[in-house]
Amino acid sequence: MLAYIIRRLLYALPILIGVNLVTFALFFVVNTPDDMARMQLGVKRVTPEAIQKWKAERGYDKPLLVNAEASGLAMMTETIFFQKSVRMFVGDFGHAEDGRDIAREIGSRTGPSLAIALPTFILSLIVTVSFALTLAFFRATAFDFWGVVLCVAMMSISGLFYIIGGQYLISKVWRLVPISGYGTGLEAWRFLVLPVLIGVISGIGSSTRWYRTIFLEEVSKDYVRTARAKGLPETLVFFRHILRNALIPILTGIVVVIPLLFMGSLLTESFFGIPGLGSYTIDAINAQDFAVVRSMVFIGSVLYIVGLILTDISYTLVDPRIRFE
Amino acid sequence: MMGFQIVVLWSDMLIWLLVAAGIGVGVLIAKTPPLLTAWRRVGANRVGMASATVLLAFILVGLFDSLHYRAALDGKPGQKVQYAVEVLSALDALATPLRTRSEKTYSEPFATRLYAKETVDVPGRDSVREYPRLKYGGRHLGEHEDEVAADAAFTAFRAGVLALLGWLALAGMAAAVVGRDSVIGWQRIWRGETAFAWNAVLVTLGLILLGVVPLFWLSGQYHVFGTDKVGQDVLYQVLKSVRTGLIIGLVTTLVMLPMAVLLGIVAGYFRGWVDDVIQYIYTVLNSIPSVLLIAAAVLMMQVVIDTHPQWFSTAAERADLRLLALCFILGITSWTGLCRLLRGETLKLRELEYIQAAQAFGVSSWRIIIRHILPNLMHIVIIALVMDFSGLVLAEAVLSYVGIGVDPTMTSFGTMINNARMELGREPAVWWSLVAAFAAMFILVLAANLFADAVRDAFDPRAV
Numbered sequence: 107m108l109a110y111i112i113r114r115l116l117y118a119l120p121i122l123i124g125v126n127l128v129t130f131a132l133f134f135v136v137n138t139p140d141d142m143a144r145m146q147l148g149v150k151r152v153t154p155e156a157i158q159k160w161k162a163e164r165g166y167d168k169p170l171l172v173n174a175e176a177s178g179l180a181m182m183t184e185t186i187f188f189q190k191s192v193r194m195f196v197g198d199f200g201h202a203e204d205g206r207d208i209a210r211e212i213g214s215r216t217g218p219s220l221a222i223a224l225p226t227f228i229l230s231l232i233v234t235v236s237f238a239l240t241l242a243f244f245r246a247t248a249f250d251f252w253g254v255v256l257c258v259a260m261m262s263i264s265g266l267f268y269i270i271g272g273q274y275l276i277s278k279v280w281r282l283v284p285i286s287g288y289g290t291g292l293e294a295w296r297f298l299v300l301p302v303l304i305g306v307i308s309g310i311g312s313s314t315r316w317y318r319t320i321f322l323e324e325v326s327k328d329y330v331r332t333a334r335a336k337g338l339p340e341t342l343v344f345f346r347h348i349l350r351n352a353l354i355p356i357l358t359g360i361v362v363v364i365p366l367l368f369m370g371s372l373l374t375e376s377f378f379g380i381p382g383l384g385s386y387t388i389d390a391i392n393a394q395d396f397a398v399v400r401s402m403v404f405i406g407s408v409l410y411i412v413g414l415i416l417t418d419i420s421y422t423l424v425d426p427r428i429r430f431e
Numbered sequence: 432m433m434g435f436q437i438v439v440l441w442s443d444m445l446i447w448l449l450v451a452a453g454i455g456v457g458v459l460i461a462k463t464p465p466l467l468t469a470w471r472r473v474g475a476n477r478v479g480m481a482s483a484t485v486l487l488a489f490i491l492v493g494l495f496d497s498l499h500y501r502a503a504l505d506g507k508p509g510q511k512v513q514y515a516v517e518v519l520s521a522l523d524a525l526a527t528p529l530r531t532r533s534e535k536t537y538s539e540p541f542a543t544r545l546y547a548k549e550t551v552d553v554p555g556r557d558s559v560r561e562y563p564r565l566k567y568g569g570r571h572l573g574e575h576e577d578e579v580a581a582d583a584a585f586t587a588f589r590a591g592v593l594a595l596l597g598w599l600a601l602a603g604m605a606a607a608v609v610g611r612d613s614v615i616g617w618q619r620i621w622r623g624e625t626a627f628a629w630n631a632v633l634v635t636l637g638l639i640l641l642g643v644v645p646l647f648w649l650s651g652q653y654h655v656f657g658t659d660k661v662g663q664d665v666l667y668q669v670l671k672s673v674r675t676g677l678i679i680g681l682v683t684t685l686v687m688l689p690m691a692v693l694l695g696i697v698a699g700y701f702r703g704w705v706d707d708v709i710q711y712i713y714t715v716l717n718s719i720p721s722v723l724l725i726a727a728a729v730l731m732m733q734v735v736i737d738t739h740p741q742w743f744s745t746a747a748e749r750a751d752l753r754l755l756a757l758c759f760i761l762g763i764t765s766w767t768g769l770c771r772l773l774r775g776e777t778l779k780l781r782e783l784e785y786i787q788a789a790q791a792f793g794v795s796s797w798r799i800i801i802r803h804i805l806p807n808l809m810h811i812v813i814i815a816l817v818m819d820f821s822g823l824v825l826a827e828a829v830l831s832y833v834g835i836g837v838d839p840t841m842t843s844f845g846t847m848i849n850n851a852r853m854e855l856g857r858e859p860a861v862w863w864s865l866v867a868a869f870a871a872m873f874i875l876v877l878a879a880n881l882f883a884d885a886v887r888d889a890f891d892p893r894a895v
Contacts (some may be wrong), residue, residue: 391835
C-alpha cells in the first residue's frame with residue numbers, strides 16, 4: 107500500500123512540473139515583464155525608469171531562463187524561472203502587490219474558506235443523495251418525472267441568481283441573517299448559514315440528476331434481479347443492496363474535490379465578503395496582481411492532483427478487485 | 432435610402448461559418464443512415480422539438496444581430512461619403528425605436544414616470560420636486576396617465592389576435608405539408624400520428640408568437656422591461672445579450688472540437704509515445720482548476736490588448752476580439768474531457784475486427800481514421816457538443832462577474848447582471864434589469880438542456 111502511494115506520488119511529479127511550465131509560459135513568455143509593468147503603472151506614468159524600478163522591486167529584472175552574466179549554479183538560479191516558478195515547489199510564493207507574503211496570507215485564509223466549503227460539501231452530499239435515492243425509489247412515477255423536471259429547471263438557473271436572490275429575500279426582505287461579512291467564534295454561524303444554504307440549493311439540480319442515473323444503473327443489474335427473485339421486499343433490496351453499491355461510484359467520484367475545498371468558492375466568498383482564498387483570488391484578478399494569481403493556479407493544481415491520488419487510493423480501498431499495482 | 436458600409440466582424444464570420452457548417456453537417460447526416468435514424472428519433476421527441484423551436488428563435492435573434500454595417504452620415508452632395516463610427520447590426524436597425532428612445536435613468540416596466548425625483552419648473556409656480564414624465568414611455572397617453580393598464584391590455588389583446596392569425600396561417604401550412612389536404616394533415620398532427628413532433632413545434636411556436644408579438648407591439652409605446660441606469664431600454668439589452676451568449680456557447684465548441692477530436696483519435700489509434708504525450712498534455716491542463724486557468728489566461732490577454740491599442744480601429748472591434756479570445760481560452764480549457772472520452776472509445780474501436788481487416792488490407796492509418804473510426808465516434812461528439820452549450824452560457828455570466836468575461840462595453844447577460852446587482856439595494860429596489868436578464872438566460876439554458884437531453888436519449892440508448 108505504502109509503495110503504491112509513493113509510486114502514485116512520483117507519477118504526480120511530472121504533471122506538477124508541467125503545470126509549473128504552463129503557468130510560467132502564461133505569465134512570463136506570452137507577455138514580457140515590461141508589458142506587465144506598463145499595464146500596472148498605467149499609461150501616464152510609463153517611463154523607462156519607472157518600468158525598471160517596477161521590475162526590480164518584484165525581481166522581474168532577471169533573464170527568463172538562463173543568466174549569462176552569472177557563473178556556475180547562479181546561471182540557473184538567478185533567473186525569473188527559478189526565482190518565481192521553481193521556488194513555488196517549496197512553498198515560496200513571493201509577495202503580493204501590497205507587499206504581504208503570499209504563503210502566510212494563504213495560510214490565514216484557508217480557515218474561513220473551509221468554514222463555508224466543508225459544511226456546504228457535506229450537507230449537499232446528504233441532501234442530493236437522499237433526494238436522488240427517493241427519485242430512484244419512485245422511478246417511472248409522476249413523482250420521479252416532476253422531480254427530474256425540477257432538477258433540470260434548477261440546473262438551468264444561473265448560480266448568480268441563487269446568490270443574489272437568496273441575499274435579497276433572506277437578508278434584505280426577511281432580515282433573518284446579515285447580508286455579508288464574517289465573524290470569529292460562536293457568532294460566526296450567523297454569517298455562515300446563508301452562504302451554506304445557498305451553496306446547497308444551487309448544487310441540487312445537477313448532482314441529484316447525476317446520482318439518480320447512478321442509482322438507476324444499479325437498479326438494472328443482475329444481482330438486484332436475483333435479490334428480487336429471492337423474494338426480498340423492495341425496501342430491503344433498495345437500502346441493503348442498491349444503496350451500498352451505488353455509494354461506491356458516488357463517494358469515489360467526489361473524493362477528487364475534497365482537497366479543493368481549501369480553495370473555497372470564488373463566487374460565494376466574494377458575494378458574502380468571506381475573507382477566504384476565493385475572495386483573495388477574485389481581488390487579485392481585479393487588481394491584476396499577477397503573483398497572487400500565479401500562486402493560486404499552482405496551489406489549485408497541487409490540490410487537484412492530491413485529489414486524483416486520493417481517488418485512486420479510495421478506489422482500491424472500497425473495491426477489493428482493484429489491486430495495488 | 433441611406434447608404435451603408437458592410438462591416439464583417441470576426442465573430443460574424445465565425446457565426447456564419449457555423450451556420451454553413453451546420454448545413455454541411457445536415458447534408459452529411461442525410462446521407463448517413465444511422466445518424467439520420469438518430470436525428471429522426473430526436474425529431475419525434477416532443478420536448479426535444481419544443482426546446483429546439485425556442486432555441487431556433489434565439490438563434491434567429493443572434494443571426495440578425497450578426498449582420499453588421501456602418502450607416503452613412505449625412506453629408507453635402509458631391510462630397511465623399513463618410514460613415515458613422517458606430518457599428519450597427521440588422522437587429523439594431525429593426526429595433527431602432529428601442530435603441531434610440533432612451534430615458535434619463537431608471538424607470539419601471541410600463542412606467543410613465545421616472546424612477547427618481549427631479550426638480551421641475553412648473554409655469555406659474557416655483558420649481559417643485561416630482562417624478563418627471565418619461566420622454567417616450569407611455570407618451571401617447573397624454574393626460575390619461577392612469578390608463579396604462581387598460582391601454583396596455585388592449586394593445587396586447589390586439590397583438591395577440593394578430594399573433595393568433597399568424598399562427599393559424601403557419602399551422603395551416605404545416606398541415607398542408609403533413610397530409611394530402613389540410614384537414615387530414617390537421618387531424619394527424621393533433622393526434623400525434625406524425626413521425627416528426629409537429630404538434631410540439633406548433634404549440635411552442637404559438638406560445639412564442641403569443642409572447643413576442645404583443646411584446647414587440649407594446650415595446651413601441653412603453654418600456655416593457657423598464658430602463659436601466661442610463662435610461663436604455665432593458666428589452667433591447669436582452670436582445671443584444673442573446674448574440675453574446677450564443678457566440679460563447681457555439682464558437683467555443685468550434686475551437687475545442689478539432690483539437691479534441693484530432694488528439695483524442697490520434698492518441699487512441701496510434702498509442703505508444705503519441706498517446707503518452709497527448710495524455711500528458713491533457714492531464715496537465717486538466718489539473719489546473721478551470722476558473723483559475725481561465726483567469727490567468729484572460730489576465731494575460733488583457734495585457735496584450737492593453738499594450739497593443741493600434742490593432743483595433745473601433746471599440747466594437749476590440750470588444751469583438753476580446754469575445755473571440757475568451758471563446759478561444761474557454762475552448763483550450765474545455766477540450767480535455769471530450770478528448771479523453773474519444774481516446775477511450777478509439778482504443779476500443781481499433782481492436783474491432785473490421786478495423787483489423789482494414790489494417791490487414793494495407794489501408795493507410797489516416798484513411799481508417801476518417802472512414803471507419805470518425806463516423807463511429809460522431810454520436811459522442813454530438814452529445815458532447817449539445818451538452819456543453821448550456822454550461823458555457825451559464826459560465827459567461829459568472830466569468831463576467833469575476834471580471835474575466837467579455838468586454839465591459841459589450842452587452843451580455845453577465846454584464847447586465849453585474850451592472851444591475853447592486854441596484855437591488857436601492858429603495859425601492861430596481862429589480863427589472865436583473866429579472867429580465869435572469870429570465871432570458873433561464874429560458875435559453877433550459878431549452879438547451881432539454882434539447883441536449885433529447886439528443887442524448889436519441890444517440891445513446893443506454894442513457895437513463
